[in-house]
Amino acid sequence: GKIVLRIPQPLHPHGTVLITGGTGTLGALTARHLATTHNTRHLLLTSRQGTAAPGATQLADELRNLGADVTIAACDTADRTALTHLLDGIPAEHPLTAVIHCAGTLDDALLTTLGQDQLDHVLRPKVDAAWHLHDLTRHLDLSAFVLFSSVAGVIGNPGQGNYAAANTFLDALAHHRHAHGLPATSLAWGQWQQASGMTGELSEADLARLSRAGIRPMPTDEALALLDAATGTFTEALLVPARLDLKALRARDVEGALPPVLRDLVRATGPVRRTAATARDAAEGPSFAQRLASQSPAERRSSVLELVRTHVAAVLGHASPGAVGATSSFKEIGFDSLSAVELRNRLGAATGQRLPSTLVFDYPTSEALAGHLLEQLAPQGPQDSVSVLGEIDRLESALASVGTDGQDDGTITTRLELLLAKWKEAQNSAARASVADRLQAATPDEVLDFIDNELGVS
Missing domain, CATH: 1.20.5 (Single alpha-helices involved in coiled-coils or other helix-helix interfaces)
Structure with missing residues (x-):
């Protein structure tokens, strides 16, 4: 085949830039940025509600005050017929010269409970719309075709299998366009500091989970600067503009929970990682049950309860396990399905046990969960052989010291x-x-x- 070399072009001052999801938070920020920084004068913003979307009228007035000719259209870009009609309506004197696909939505669920409706709800505005945009504009001489993807498709995110799949399609589409000599940049965004329609409802626990995952909020001006840098080159089809917390990544690496794609970022800590992992395994892994064996029944229950409360506090973002009541319902203190999975994973790693994803729902308090774990780790019986063996070990050690003086x-x-x-x-x-x-x-x-x-x- 032939090798196609494309030289990046600036946005045409007389061309029209189409922004899907244009009345949403990220779409509106992008539109303002284009009007102020790139002197873009013709903007076509789409959303399902059009001018009826919250803040749409104020956004249009603001953009016009910046000197832009803006049209806000109600269009379901996942509907090929509706999108065709929209594109046909762009005036010939201001032809379409750039596409920025910001539209998207969330519908989180664990993979085992993910339904067809949730798949359609998330994939349609991302996948169907992106493909129609590609197919209906491939004959045009566009200067930019930008897809707002997500880091969830690159490293994964619990409870977002549908969202990750939708964004991975965008990444693949960008590569497909590159292979055919067409402009395309898929940006797998991390978290923006500016709350959007998709992130604005995140709870403190959700934000704490993102922080532990190593994703830090990115200031808006930094995100827009990265947008400019990314769209100014055609050398890469996929880029990941995200702020990463290396300290948090190292912590995940020590826990064995770091996604493989990120391991090179903390590779320099390899020897430390192995040493720390070995120490952790010795303290909390398979030897956790052995440590319990040397304790009295009361001490065992206290140890397991402390372990559970420590990890519950970490999942919820509390500073200490003292903030978690032993009999407090997990649901009442803020647990959801994602928190439940994280707690299950943490306790599984700490105890060396294979635990079900329904753990938190089957044992809804720290006390009940600790009781269940105690049964798994140190089952009680008329003859508690594990405890007896521990006593024999101590007796053997005592006999060894007494036997050396020959005074028996x-x-x-x-x-x-x-x-x-x-x-x-x-x-x-x-x-x-x-x-x-x-x-x-x-x-x-x-x-x-x-x-x-x-x-x-x-």
């Missing part, structure tokens, strides 16, 4: 022999009781089989 007058040996005899008698009694129970409940044929197999008599 026989008392310790006698006690040990008596203890061993009692243990053997208890075991034999339990075995005899078990045999008696089996014989009492057995059929004649089973009794004969028992005599043949167990007693060796025939």
Whole structure:
């Protein structure tokens, strides 16, 4: 095939720039930026509601005061017929010269509960609209074709499988256009500091979760500067303008929760990461149950409850586990499905247990959850062998120190022999009781089989 070289072009002063989702927060910020910084004079903003959208009239007045000729149109750009009609209405003296696709929506859910309606709700304004924009403008000499994607499609985000898939399509479309010599830039945005329609309803727990994930809010002026830098080149189809918190990424790396695509960013801490991970595993991983084994029943319950409350506090963004009541309902203190998954993942890593995603809903308080984990980690029984083995270990250590001075007058040996005899008698009694129970409940044929197999008599 041929190699196509495209030289970046500035936005044409007499051309029309189409911004989908133009009355939304990011679309409006982009429109103002184009009018003030790029001297764009012809703007076509679309949204589902058009001029009826909140703030649309004020936005139009503001842009006109900046010298722009602006049209706000009600158009479902995912509807090919409606979009065709919109594009046909652009005046010939101000032809379409740039497309900026900002439209999108959220409908979060865990993958196991994601329904067809939620898929359609999120994919349609992103995927269908983007494809129609591409297909209906591919014959035009555009100076820019910008897709507002999301970092969720690059590194993933719990509860946003549909949103991640929609944005990954935009990234792929940008590569597709590049392969055909068409302009395209997909920008996988991180979090903007300016709250948008999609991020404005995030709770404190949601924001804390983003912060722990290593995504920091990006000031608007910085985001718009990155928009200019990204659209001024055609060398990359996909760019990720996001503010990353390297300290938070390192923490996720130590926990083993860092997305593979980000590992090179903290690779310099590799030896530290391995050392820290080893220390963590020794403290909280498979050895957590062993640590419980050396504790009394009361100490075990306290340790597991403290573990649960510590991770609940971290998920909710509290400074200490003291802020989490042992009997407080998870739902009442702000847990949702995403928080539940994060807590499950944290406790699974801390205990070495494979835990269900419904954990928080099955055991709705810290106390109930701690009780369940305690049963998994240190099941109680008439003979608590795990605890007994811990006591034997301590006894063995004590005997080793006493035996070195040769001062045993026989008392310790006698006690040990008596203890061993009692243990053997208890075991034999339990075995005899078990045999008696089996014989009492057995059929004649089973009794004969028992005599043949167990007693060796025939």
